[in-house]
Amino acid sequence: DNRNGQQTSLSMNPVLKNKLLEIQQFDFQTGSSHITGMFHINLSTAGKTNIPDFQSSFNTLNTNDLVPYLPSTIASKLHHGNISFTGKLSSEKQHMEGNGTLKYGPGEIQFITKYDNAKAGKENNYMAGLTISKFDMGKLLNDTTLGLFSGNIHVTGQGFNPDTAIAKISVSVNSFYFKNNTYRNINLNGNLSRGRINATVESSEPSLSLKVVLNGFINHIQPDLNIKANISKIDLRELGFTKDTLAIAGNLSIWYKNNGASNFESHADTCRITFITNKENVTLNNKLSYAQKPDSTIDAKYSSEIATLSYNGNMGFQELPGLIQSYLEKYNPKNDTIKHNADKHFKFSLIFNDLSYLSPVLPVRLKVPKNSSVQATLVNNRLNANINFKQLSISTFDLENLNIKAESADSLLNFTLTSSSIHDSTHNFRDVNCLFKLNQGNLDTRIKFSDADKTPWFDFGLTAYFRKDEIEAKIREPLIFNYDEWEVNNYNQLIYSNKRLTQLNILLKEGAKQISLVQDRQSPDKIQIGLQNLDISFFSQLYNGDTTSIGGIMSGKVDLTNIFGESKPLFDANININELVIAKQALGNLKLLASNSYDPDIINLNLGISSKEMNLLIKGKYALKDDQPLNISLSASNFNVAGLAPFLNKYITKPSGFLNASLNLTGSLNKPSIDGSLGFNKVALFIN
Numbered sequence: 001d002n003r004n005g006q007q008t009s010l011s012m013n014p015v016l017k018n019k020l021l022e023i024q025q026f027d028f029q030t031g032s033s034h035i036t037g038m039f040h041i042n043l044s045t046a047g048k049t050n051i052p053d054f055q056s057s058f059n060t061l062n063t064n065d066l067v068p069y070l071p072s073t074i075a076s077k078l079h080h081g082n083i084s085f086t087g088k089l090s091s092e093k094q095h096m097e098g099n100g101t102l103k104y105g106p107g108e109i110q111f112i113t114k115y116d117n118a119k120a121g122k123e124n125n126y127m128a129g130l131t132i133s134k135f136d137m138g139k140l141l142n143d144t145t146l147g148l149f150s151g152n153i154h155v156t157g158q159g160f161n162p163d164t165a166i167a168k169i170s171v172s173v174n175s176f177y178f179k180n181n182t183y184r185n186i187n188l189n190g191n192l193s194r195g196r197i198n199a200t201v202e203s204s205e206p207s208l209s210l211k212v213v214l215n216g217f218i219n220h221i222q223p224d225l226n227i228k229a230n231i232s233k234i235d236l237r238e239l240g241f242t243k244d245t246l247a248i249a250g251n252l253s254i255w256y257k258n259n260g261a262s263n264f265e266s267h268a269d270t271c272r273i274t275f276i277t278n279k280e281n282v283t284l285n286n287k288l289s290y291a292q293k294p295d296s297t298i299d300a301k302y303s304s305e306i307a308t309l310s311y312n313g314n315m316g317f318q319e320l321p322g323l324i325q326s327y328l329e330k331y332n333p334k335n336d337t338i339k340h341n342a343d344k345h346f347k348f349s350l351i352f353n354d355l356s357y358l359s360p361v362l363p364v365r366l367k368v369p370k371n372s373s374v375q376a377t378l379v380n381n382r383l384n385a386n387i388n389f390k391q392l393s394i395s396t397f398d399l400e401n402l403n404i405k406a407e408s409a410d411s412l413l414n415f416t417l418t419s420s421s422i423h424d425s426t427h428n429f430r431d432v433n434c435l436f437k438l439n440q441g442n443l444d445t446r447i448k449f450s451d452a453d454k455t456p457w458f459d460f461g462l463t464a465y466f467r468k469d470e471i472e473a474k475i476r477e478p479l480i481f482n483y484d485e486w487e488v489n490n491y492n493q494l495i496y497s498n499k500r501l502t503q504l505n506i507l508l509k510e511g512a513k514q515i516s517l518v519q520d521r522q523s524p525d526k527i528q529i530g531l532q533n534l535d536i537s538f539f540s541q542l543y544n545g546d547t548t549s550i551g552g553i554m555s556g557k558v559d560l561t562n563i564f565g566e567s568k569p570l571f572d573a574n575i576n577i578n579e580l581v582i583a584k585q586a587l588g589n590l591k592l593l594a595s596n597s598y599d600p601d602i603i604n605l606n607l608g609i610s611s612k613e614m615n616l617l618i619k620g621k622y623a624l625k626d627d628q629p630l631n632i633s634l635s636a637s638n639f640n641v642a643g644l645a646p647f648l649n650k651y652i653t654k655p656s657g658f659l660n661a662s663l664n665l666t667g668s669l670n671k672p673s674i675d676g677s678l679g680f681n682k683v684a685l686f687i688n
Contacts, residue, residue, distance in 0.1 A: 007030075008028075008029065008030040009027075009028070009029045009030075010027070010028050010029075011025070011026075011027045012025060012026045012027065013025040016043075019043040020040070020041075020043070021040070021041045021043055022040055023040075030065050031062060031064060031065040033062040033065045062080075062081070062082050062083075063078055063079065063080055063081060063082075063083065064080050076142075077141045077142045077143070078140070078141075078142075079104075079105050079106055079139050079140050079141075079142065080105075081104065081105030082104075082105070083102065083103070083104045084102075084103045084104075095114075095115070095116050095117075096113075096114070096115040096116075096117075097112075097113060097114045097115070098111070098112070098113045099111065099112040099113070104140075105136075105139060105140075106135055106136035106137070106139040106140040107132070107133065107134055107135030107136050107148075107149075108132075108133055108134075108135070109130060109131070109132050109135065110130070110131040110132075110133075111128070111129065111130050111131075112127075112128070112129045113126075113127065113128045113129070114126065114127045114128075115127075123158040123159030123164065123165070123166075124158070124159060124160065125157075125158050126155075126156070126157055126158075127155065127156045127157075128153075128154070128155045129152070129153065129154045129155070130152065130153040130154075131152055132149060132150060132151050132152070132153075133150050134148045134149075134150055135148065135149045135150070136148055136149075137149050137176075137177075138177075145178060145179045145240065146177065146178060147176075147177025147178070147182075148175065148176075148177050148182075149173070149175070149176045149177070150173075150174040150175045150176075151171065151172055151173040151174050151175075151176070152170075152171070152172050152174070153169075153170075153171050154169070154170050154171075155167065155168070155169045156168050157192070162192070162195060162218050162219060163194065163195045163219045164194055164195075165192055165194070166192065166193050166194065167191070167192040168190070168191050168192075169188070169189070169190045170187070170188065170189050170190075171187065171188040171189075172186075172187045172188075173185075173186035173187070178239070178240070179239060179240030180240065181207065181238060181239070181240075183203070183205045183207075183208060184205060185203065185204045185205060186201075186202070186203040186205065186208075187200075187201070187202050187203075188200070188201045188202075190214075192218075195217050195218060195219040196215075196216070196217055196218075197214065197215065197216060197217070197218050197225075198213075198214070198215045199213070199214040199215075200212070200213050200214075206233070206235075207233070207234075207235035207238035207239060208233075208234060208235070208239065209231075209232035209233045209234075210229060210230065210231045210232060210233075210234065211229070211230045212227065212228070212229045212230075213227070213228045213229075214226070214227050216256075222257070222258055222259060223256070223257070223258045224256070224257045224258075225255070225256045225257075226253070226254070226255050226256075227252070227253070227254040227255075227256075228251075228252070228253050228254075229251065229252040229253075230251055231248060231249050231250050231251070231252070231273075232249060233247050233248075233249050233276070234247060234248045234249070235247040236248065244277070244278075244363065245276075245277055245278040246275065246276070246277055246361065247275070247276040248273060248274070248275060248276070249273075249274045249276060250271070250272045250273035250274050250283075251271075251272050252271050252272075252273075253271065254266065254271075266288075266289070266290040266291070271285070271286035271287065271288060272284070272285050272286070273286065275358075275360070275361045277360045277361060279360040280360050281360075282357055282358065282360055282361055284304045284305055284306065284357065285304060285305065286302070286303070286304045287301075287302070287303045287304070288300075288301070288302050289301045295314065296314045297312065297313065297314050298311065298312070298313060298314065298315070298316065299311070299312050300312075304353075305353060305354055305357050306352070306353055306354060306355050306357050306358060307350060307351065307352050307353055307355070308349075308350075308351045308353065309349065309350045309351075310347075310348070310349045311346065311347070311348050311349075312346065312347050313344075313345050313346025313347060313348075313378070314343075314344060314345060314346070315344050315345075315346050315378075319344075323344065323378075344378060344381075345377075345378050345379050345380075346376075346377070346378050347376075347377045348374075348375070348376040348377070349373070349374070349375055350373065350374040350375075351371060351372070351373045352368045352369070352370065352371070352372045352373070353370060354370060355367065355368045364394065364395045365393055365394070365395055365396070366393065366394055367391075367392070367393035368389060368392060368393075369389065369390050369391055369392075372388060372389045372390065372392075373386075373387075373388055374386075374387045375387075381408075382407075382408050382409060383406060383407065383408045383413075384406070384407045384408075385404075385405065385406040385407070386403070386404070386405050387402070387403065387404040387405075388402070388403055389401075389402040389403075396424040396425065397422060397423070397424045397427075398421075398422075398423055398424070399419050399421070399422050400419060400420045400421040400422075401418075401419060401420040401421075402417075402418075402419045403416075403417070403418050403419070404416070404417050405417075411439060411440050412437070412438075412439050413437070413438040413439070414435075414436070414437050414438075415435070415436040415437075415438075416433075416434065416435050416436075417432070417433075417434040418432065418433050418434075419432040420432075422449075423452075428451065428452035429449040429450070429451070429457075430449065430450045430451065430452060430454050431448075431449060431450045431454060432448075432449040433446075433447070433448050433449070434446075434447045435447075441465060441466045441467065442463065442464070442465055442466075443462075443463065443464040443465075443466065444461075444462075444463050444476075445461065445462050445463075445464075446459070446460065446461040446462075446476075447459075447460050447461075448460070448480070451483075455483065456480050456483070457480070457482065457483055458480060458481060458482075459478055459479065459480035459481075460475075460479060460480075460481070461475065461476035461477070461478075461479070462474070462475055462476065463476055469497060469498050470495065470496065470497040470498070471494075471495070471496045471497075472493065472494070472495045472496075473493075473494040473495075474492055474493055474494075475488050475492050475506065475508075476488070479508065481538075482535070482538040484510045484511075484513070485510065486508045486509060486510045486513075487508070487509045487510065488507075488508060489505075489506075489507040489508075489509075491505055492505060492506045492507065493505055493506075494506070496564070499564070500524070500525075500564060500565075501519060501524070501525070501527070501563070501564050502524070503519060504517055504518060504519035504527060505517075505518055505519070506518070512532065512533045513532060513533045513534055513535075514530065514531070514532040514533070515529075515530070515531060515532075515534070516528075516529070516530040517529055517530075518530070520559075523561070525561055525562055525563075525564075525565055526559055526560065526561045527559070527560045527561075527563060528557060528558075528559055529557060529558040529559075529560065530557050531554055531555055531556050531557065531558075531575075532555050533553055533554075533555060534553065534554045534555070535551070535552075535553060535554075536550060536551065536552050536553075536554050536577065537550065537551045537552075540646075549582070549583060549646050550581065550582050550583075550646060551579075551580070551581040552577040552578060552579050552580040552581060552590070553577065553578045553579060554575065554576070554577045555575075555576050555578075556573070556574050556575035556576050556592075557573075557574055558571060558572070558573045558574075558575070559571065559572040559573075561597070567600075568600035568601075569600070570595075570596055570597045570600055571594070571595065571596060571597070572594075572595040572597050573592060573593070573594045573595065574592070574593055575590075575591070575592040576589070576590065576591050576592075577589065577590040577592075580609065582642070582643040582645070582646060583642050583643065583645040583646060584642075585640050585642040585643055586611070587609050587611065587614075587640060587643050588609055588610050588611025588612075588614070588615075589609070589610060589611070590607070590608070590609045591606075591607075591608050592606070592607050592608075593605075593606040593607075594606070594607075596624075600624075601623065601624045601625050601628060602621050602622070602623050602624065602628065603621070603622040603623075603624065604620075604621055605618065605619060605620060605621070605622050605632070606618075606619045607619070609639075609643075613638055614636075614637055614638035614639050614640060614658070615635075615636070615637050615638075615639070616634075616635075616636045616637075616639045617633075617634070617635050617636075618632065618633070618634050619632070619633055620632035620633050620665070623668065623669065625669075626668060626669040626670045627668055627669075627670055628668060628669075629666070629667070629668055630665055630666055630667055630668055630669065630672065631665075631666055632664070632665040632666075633663065633664050633665075634661055634662075634663040634664075634665070634676075635661060635662050635663075636659050636660060636661040637660055638658045638659075638660065638681070639658060639659045639660075639661075640657075640658060641655045641656065641657055641658065641659050641683055641685070642655055642656055650688065651687065651688055652685045652686065652687060652688060653685065653686040653688060654684075654685060654686055655683070655684070655685040656682070656683070656684050656685070657680065657681055657682040657683030657684055658680075658681040658682065658683070659678070659679070659680060659681070659683065660678070660679035660680075660681065661676065661677070661678050661679065662676045662677050663675070663676035663677075663678070664676055
């Protein structure tokens with residue numbers, strides 16, 4: 001068999017006598033699977049009924065031999081082991097029945113089934129039952145969040161046509177392990193009678209207490225269904241969906257009706273949901289309607305205390321990713337033929353009411369003024385989207401007069417983001433403006449903002465050309481960075497072609513300061529970064545809005561290899577910082593040598609800080625993998641511990657004094673070992 005590369009053998013001893021086919025010595029082997037059994041088939045009944053009389057059984061099948069024939073998503077999770085079966089399947093005079101036990105690595109399933117083939121004009125009768133005892137679902141699907149399952153399934157009925165069938169189903173879950181909890185007493189009972197359905201799902205588990213009732217008609221022409229749910233409690237923390245205290249309770253009523261092909265509507269008129277948290281409870285009264293007309297136009301509406309939403313258009317939500325892709329291909333063509341649907345249209349509106357209702361539930365601070373809106377339309381292949389917030393608060397940041405706009409016309413797609421201010425306790429960016437313009441394969445972008453005094457602090461522009469299997473990018477003037485306007489060489493260029501960097505030549509200058517990015521001509525996969533006389537205080541300003549936390553003049557070079565390749569990236573750094581200042585304390589000069597060019601998983605490190613009064617030296621090998629060996633030594637003489645403040649401010653405040661040390665770090669990241677001595681001279685600090 002070419003799919004699994006194994007030899008398969010089949011042997012049997014068939015005997016045909018008086019239209020009775022007997023195979024008493026059936027033996028099938030493939031890989032480690034071995035199936036033996038017997039078959040009796042009455043051929044005289046084969047042409048007269050749907051079910052010829054027969055008997056059969058088999059014993060062992062190995063799931064490894066099923067892998068080549070299963071979808072990869074299932075095969076990758078399937079437990080590998082033997083499946084054994086004891087029992088029989090038989091048929092005689094329009095009647096088929098079977099019973100037996102299926103044994104498999106994760107557990108055992110017992111089954112019984114009966115089926116009667118009815119005469120002309122009558123419905124078929126059937127019955128099936130499964131008893132599952134301590135079946136390990138986690139072992140079956142290779143999922144540690146799942147565990148043992150025990151339960152019963154029983155189905156009886158007459159006929160298979162939903163419009164005329166009569167059937168009854170009951171499912172009881174005796175126990176089921178999921179995410180560190182064992183759930184019991186979950187039951188489903190349902191009846192189907194000539195198109196009318198009535199079903200109930202109940203759970204009395206403390207963390208999953210609910211009752212759901214479904215009734216209505218499920219005929220294939222005009223189904224009409226009503227779902228009512230009474231949720232006493234769904235504890236999302238106990239169920240493993242969140243680490244925070246959060247549970248849901250409420251009542252839900254949904255009505256669904258289909259008036260014909262591609263014409264249906266659904267309403268959730270009474271949907272009251274309460275979120276239970278450790279702070280306070282939040283109750284929302286929701287209304288939802290969803291209808292689809294014969295022309296595939298969708299009309300959807302939602303309203304609650306937090307927002308009002310409406311959508312009208314002939315695009316299903318599952319089509320949106322395809323629309324975005326076709327839209328980008330229209331303005332960034334990769335092929336001569338651009339395919340996009342001009343007849344698609346929609347109108348979307350979201351208006352916020354009072355989002356503070358969700359404050360106890362949300363993991364971060366989120367504040368949106370009332371009547372803030374999100375609007376979007378697509379008509380005649382033209383897209384317009386507009387988001388307006390006079391003030392928006394997200395986590396620690398506050399944004400004022402935020403406007404996001406996207407619009408297209410003919411061969412042009414524009415995207416802009418503006419805000420008069422983005423600030424938190426340490427940052428204040430003013431006059432923020434981001435522009436992205438896509439036009440037939442060319443992308444122009446510019447990002448700029450000012451400081452709290454509205455002095456331009458950052459202004460960066462880039463033009464990119466997208467061609468088939470190639471991207472070319474150039475930096476455009478003006479370029480402002482940390483208040484300084486930089487000179488950009490006219491030949492700056494980056495070309496990425498056929499999954500490789502083929503050209504890089506960027507040189508930026510401002511007085512004695514210089515930044516360069518150049519491709520090594522001898523080794524095209526290597527990028528050389530050059531730095532000269534850069535004031536590193538801007539890092540401090542970006543991080544905490546304070547230029548005094550760290551300072552110094554940086555020069556050096558960094559070589560990067562295999563950044564775009566399939567091999568592991570390599571680097572080689574040689575950096576010098578003169579007159580290093582940390583937390584307003586002058587520490588001296590810093591020299592850093594670091595490289596993983598000899599082994600991509602091990603960094604060779606040599607870091608030194610020295611002045612006339614003190615020095616610090618860290619050197620050795622640092623492993624990037626947890627189980628690889630470490631070998632790092634640290635020595636310090638009169639090192640000012642104030643230099644540690646920015647790096648340990650979460651744990652300590654206002655450190656002062658001096659440190660002497662001689663330490664060796666060995667072992668691995670998993671099991672480090674530290675040996676040496678520490679000496680403290682007039683050290684003082686606050687422990688947070």
